[in-house]
Amino acid sequence: MRPGFKIAITLLAVAGLLTQFTNCDVYSDSSVFDAASSYTCVNDTCVVSDADILEISAPPEMFVLSTVTSADMGGDCNEAGFPNSRVTWNLLQNGASIRNCTAVAACGQCLQGRYQITVSFPGVPVTGMQVEVEVKGVDANGVEHAGKPTIARRTVNVRVP
Numbered sequence: 001m002r003p004g005f006k007i008a009i010t011l012l013a014v015a016g017l018l019t020q021f022t023n024c025d026v027y028s029d030s031s032v033f034d035a036a037s038s039y040t041c042v043n044d045t046c047v048v049s050d051a052d053i054l055e056i057s058a059p060p061e062m063f064v065l066s067t068v069t070s071a072d073m074g075g076d077c078n079e080a081g082f083p084n085s086r087v088t089w090n091l092l093q094n095g096a097s098i099r100n101c102t103a104v105a106a107c108g109q110c111l112q113g114r115y116q117i118t119v120s121f122p123g124v125p126v127t128g129m130q131v132e133v134e135v136k137g138v139d140a141n142g143v144e145h146a147g148k149p150t151i152a153r154r155t156v157n158v159r160v161p
Contacts, residue, residue, distance in 0.1 A: 044122050049081040049137055054147025056087065056115070056135040058154035070120040073131065073156065077110035082137030086144060087109040088133040089117050098122060098129075110135050129158035 034135040055078040064071045079085040087108035091099040099122050101107035119131050134153040137145040146152065 033055045047081040051145040053136050054080045054152040058133050058156050061157045061159050063159045064125045066124050072117050072118050074116035077115045077135045079110040080137050084138035086136045087115045088134050092130040127160045131156040
């Protein structure tokens with residue numbers, strides 16, 4: 001093939017690609033989306049609280065030494081648009097509650113998608129204890145809203161090595 005012919009083919013291909021995207025057609029009719037995208041805010045932040053999406057994560061197990069009196073635990077959470085939240089914990093032994101965060105003034109809060117709590121043990125921690133951790137939404141009036149137990153509550157097994 002001649003060099004001039006190769007250059008002409010290359011220029012023609014480049015010109016074709018450049019003009020491919022130059023047209024006067026309307027890309028979309030924005031009026032189609034006007035009704036779907038208009039949203040009336042119910043408050044200043046345009047955030048709607050929904051207890052059904054309160055969510056918390058927790059590790060399946062917590063390893064603690066028998067010499068400790070408390071242990072920290074944390075993870076991800078979703079406060080579901082509530083202005084405040086409360087992360088509670090309940091320590092169980094053989095299925096019975098033996099201590100909770102309210103009794104020792106140690107409940108936590110979901111802040112920017114994360115929480116951290118300190119679980120205190122009444123005596124020596126033993127394998128078989130469980131910690132139930134739950135996130136609750138707190139509205140502007142201070143009323144707590146519980147979420148779905150399947151996603152807003154987790155159970156952590158305590159293991160003592």
